[in-house]
Amino acid sequence: MNEAITGPVPNGFQGRVGWASPSNIALVKYWGKRGKQIPQNPSISFTLSECRSETFIGFEKAEHFGFRFFFDGQENPAFGVKIEKFLTENLAFFPFLNQLSLTVESRNTFPHSSGIASSASSMSAFVMGLMEIASLLTGLSTSSRAWLSSVPEPVEGPINLQKASYFSRLASGSAARSVFPKMALWGATPYYEGSSDEYAVSLENDIHPVFKTYRDAILIVSGETKSVSSRAGHALMEGNPYAPARYAQANENIKDLLAALKTGDLDTFINITESEALQLHALMMCSNPSYILMKPNSLNIINAIRAFREETKTPLCFTLDAGPNVHLLYPDSEAEKVANFIKDELVKYCDQSRWIADCVGNGPKKLL
Ligand code: PMV
Numbered sequence: 001m002n003e004a005i006t007g008p009v010p011n012g013f014q015g016r017v018g019w020a021s022p023s024n025i026a027l028v029k030y031w032g033k034r035g036k037q038i039p040q041n042p043s044i045s046f047t048l049s050e051c052r053s054e055t056f057i058g059f060e061k062a063e064h065f066g067f068r069f070f071f072d073g074q075e076n077p078a079f080g081v082k083i084e085k086f087l088t089e090n091l092a093f094f095p096f097l098n099q100l101s102l103t104v105e106s107r108n109t110f111p112h113s114s115g116i117a118s119s120a121s122s123m124s125a126f127v128m129g130l131m132e133i134a135s136l137l138t139g140l141s142t143s144s145r146a147w148l149s150s151v152p153e154p155v156e157g158p159i160n161l162q163k164a165s166y167f168s169r170l171a172s173g174s175a176a177r178s179v180f181p182k183m184a185l186w187g188a189t190p191y192y193e194g195s196s197d198e199y200a201v202s203l204e205n206d207i208h209p210v211f212k213t214y215r216d217a218i219l220i221v222s223g224e225t226k227s228v229s230s231r232a233g234h235a236l237m238e239g240n241p242y243a244p245a246r247y248a249q250a251n252e253n254i255k256d257l258l259a260a261l262k263t264g265d266l267d268t269f270i271n272i273t274e275s276e277a278l279q280l281h282a283l284m285m286c287s288n289p290s291y292i293l294m295k296p297n298s299l300n301i302i303n304a305i306r307a308f309r310e311e312t313k314t315p316l317c318f319t320l321d322a323g324p325n326v327h328l329l330y331p332d333s334e335a336e337k338v339a340n341f342i343k344d345e346l347v348k349y350c351d352q353s354r355w356i357a358d359c360v361g362n363g364p365k366k367l368l
Contacts, residue, residue, distance in 0.1 A: 005138060009061050009099040017132045018056040018367035020109075021125035022048045023116065024178045025216055025319060025327050027273045028253050029280045030186065032237030032246070037173045038197045040237065041250035042187025044257055045177045046214060046329075049361025051110045053121035056368070057129040058103040065091075066101030072112075073105070080104060082119065083126055086171040093167070094130065096137055110356060113223035115325050117230070123171035124164070124178040128364045131159050131167070164364075165199035173234075176200040181362040182212050183261070191255045208264030212360060213332035217342055220354040221297045221324040228284070228291050230322050236287035246283060250276075266331075270309075270317040273329065277320040284322075295324040297349040302326065304345050314338070332359070 024045040032040035067087070069080025083104065091097060104126065108118050161179050169176035169186070177184035177200045185192055186200035194201055204212075237243050253272050260268035284291050298320070305318050305328060314337055316330035328346070330338050347353045 005134065006095050009096055009137065011061060013100075013137065014058075014060040015133075015136065016056060016058045016368060017129045017136075018054070019125045019128035019132070019364050020052045020054045020367055021121050021128055021178055021364040022361050023051040023053075023110075023118065023121040024048055024174065024184070025321065025329075026174065026177075027269075027276060027319060028250055028257055029276050030173055031234065031280055031283055031322075032240075032243060033173060033234045037169050039173060039187045040243070041247045042185060042189045042192075042195065042254045043174075043177070043250075044183065044185050044203070044254065044261075045174070046183055046211075046216065046360050047178060047181060047363055048216060048358045050356065050358040051108075051116055051121065051218070053106055053108050053118060053125040054367060055104060055106040055122065055125035055129055057126070057133065058105075059133055060101050061099060062101035064099070065097050068103045070103070070105040072107050079106075083123070083171070086123070090167070090170055094134065096134070100133075111223070114218075114220050114354070114356065115223045115226070115323050116218065116356075117321060117323070119172040119230075120168075120175040120178045123175035124168040124364060127164050127167045127171060127175070128159060128179070128366075131164055132366075135159065161202070161363075162199050165201075169199060179363055180204065182360055183207055185254075185258075187254075189251065189254050189258075191258050203258075203261065206258070207261045210264050210266070210331050211261055211269075214360045215330055215332055215335060215338070216358045216360075217328040217330075217338065218356040218358055219301055219326045219328060219342075219346055219349070220351050220356070221295050221301065221326060221349065222351055223354075226293055226323045228293070228322075233284060233287075233322055236289075237283065240283060240287050242283065242286055246279065249279070266315040270315060273317050273319050277318060280322065281320060293323050294320070298324045298326055300349045301328075301346055304349075308341055308345065312337070314341075316341075 026045040028044045030039045030043035071079045164179045165176045176186045180202040183203040184200040319327045
């Protein structure tokens with residue numbers, strides 16, 4: 001490790017960094033983990049654009065590690081617990097933090113009550129800032145081999161995205177995928193060279209142009225906080241009798257989806273994406289204890305989407321995260337038709353008619 005990372009922090013070392021980072025929506029789902037945030041199967045996601053966290057980190061030399069967290073302008077230690085835990089558990093990677101006091105200010109561009117999980121966006125935004133602080137300290141770019149040599153680094157740039165993905169994964173599994181533009185694959189698979197359980201890789205150069213135009217209309221069925229956290233959901237996979245079959249199926253889906261993404265095969269894309277969403281929820285329904293996160297209106301929306309596709313042959317499909325909201329995915333070329341469909345047939349199933357127009361995006365952005 002570089003001496004500037006392990007040695008004394010220079011007097012007067014202080015400043016502020018800021019990063020925006022997006023959420024992502026998985027097509028092949030990560031559900032079940034082992035060890036230190038190692039996925040039981042690989043997953044693939046679209047990086048989103050509009051649903052982002054914006055995180056600023058003020059830092060200042062101090063006698064010992066200090067941490068304060070503000071959300072939407074208000075001090076909110078409860079919201080900062082996950083970041084603080086990540087930092088204290090991983091101090092070996094960031095020993096310089098023992099001599100820094102951090103003030104983190106974060107906000108999301110999507111409403112807190114939209115039922116959209118913010119851990120992928122908030123953790124990746126925080127990690128990007130943390131890596132920038134490390135690079136300021138070393139005077140080196142964090143893409144240098146001098147820093148954390150155990151993590152491979154094929155990606156060059158002001159901040160090594162492979163490392164950012166590695167640390168984001170330690171903070172929150174699915175956050176590993178948020179640092180890459182367009183689409184990412186996280187988890188080792190024989191079907192993609194360079195894939196790893198420890199960090200995600202970019203799929204940007206291996207997808208048909210149609211997928212770079214994809215839109216995601218997030219239909220808010222309920223803004224309530226979900227009754228079972230994803231941490232608890234992952235843990236329940238350990239006793240799930242269908243887990244081995246699920247992991248085998250996810251690996252097959254990765255193989256087939258990678259091929260479909262390359263050729264622009266929308267039928268296969270639709271088939272796998274919807275099956276994965278329903279499998280995720282089926283796994284919840286056959287956990288012990290079992291639970292259901294979909295609501296009646298989630299099903300109403302799914303049925304309406306399938307009927308509309310059947311009738312109009314529009315290549316649109318749905319996916320679900322670990323919650324009741326439905327993500328409607330479609331190519332940009334269908335935007336006008338789909339906007340009318342949402343207005344005429346779907347908005348009535350949304351909580352206070354709410355939905356968020358998102359699309360595939362370009363990953364984290366430096367704010368300061
Ligand atoms: O990153 P976590 O631990 O919040 O798990 C996310 C799991 C899903 O969102 C349901 C699926 C996924 O791959 O993002």
